[in-house]
Amino acid sequence: MSKIITMTSGKGGVGKTTTAAAFASGLALQGHKTVVIDFDVGLRNLDLVMGCERRVVFDFINVINGDAKLNQALIKDKRVENLAILPTSQTRDKDALTQKGVGKVLEQLKEDFDYIICDSPAGIEKGALMALYHADEAIIVTNPEVSSVRDSDRILGVLQSRSRRAEENLEPVKEHLLLTRYDANRVERGEMLKVDDVLEILGIPLLGIIPESQSVLKASNVGQPVILDTDSAAGRAYNDAVSRFLGETIEHRFMKPERRGLFQRLLWRTA
């Protein structure tokens, strides 16, 4: 039975696309047939983060409109087996996404894939609503910062009222919190919300903590999902989160600052 997982946040720039790319790759690496879809019509970026921007010929909207077959639009990842990307259109307007059209494509994808990852655009407009409508599970990507937490709370409300599961009175969408750009040093200095603060405010289970890491930018620079960088803290944190999602019990890491010597600290602070 395949599952539709939506990466959503309300707020922009918190790491939805990074997370969608990492999660899809992680699930595929663990042997699950996975496809990741970009729902940000007009501002597509998943292709760039996944490093397949030059291989886009047809897109999601082409498939919805019947201008292309699904197989023509799907891009098979070159690094990870079992992984495909469905890019979105760069030019057409957001109205191209229709509930019926999206539903039809998702049904078709369900035949071939175990996991369908929907990368939602920011906001609570049509694109975001379309991305979360069909979700079985949702990963709420949140930064430990007031506006992000507030927007996550809003999007949780939308999930609980406007998703297909809510409308059809089915079991509610399963919600997971993924706290990204977490800086344990700043948390320790009292400059950043703690994991527990965010958990208490949002009241949904924690899937993982992704530490603030320079490797995320490096990964997007070269178009490689950060989860493939197994030396980086962010890559390892995403790996943990994927395993947790698949049912493994793994203790949360990266909640405490790494201990540095005085010399290192001086260097770090002046850097």
Next chain:
Amino acid sequence: MSILDLFWRRSKPSAPEARERLQILLAHERAGTSQPDYLPQLHRDILEAIGKYIDIDQEKISVEFENAGKVSMLEVNVELPSGGLVAKPQPKPKPAKRRAAPRTRKRAAAALPKGAAAETA
């Protein structure tokens, strides 16, 4: 500055304030999700109606909708200016309009039994 930071006393932690602000805000916003859509319009209409007679500050009026179980409460709070009620000079009503008003009312009243009769029929 960053090196000196190590020796200087650190500034007050700001995260607890963030947490507190969020808790208050979200408690308010969550309660507000069941608010009817017409609330902002109602707010404007009340403001306009009161504004016809009294000079009041836009900020000094609050219209809140509260949902507690089976009971819903619409709370309208108007803070009047410190000088008490300052009546705005009312434009003299035109006699023609005054005459017109009762007539329409009469007509409405006359229409009522007809409607009632139609219903019973």
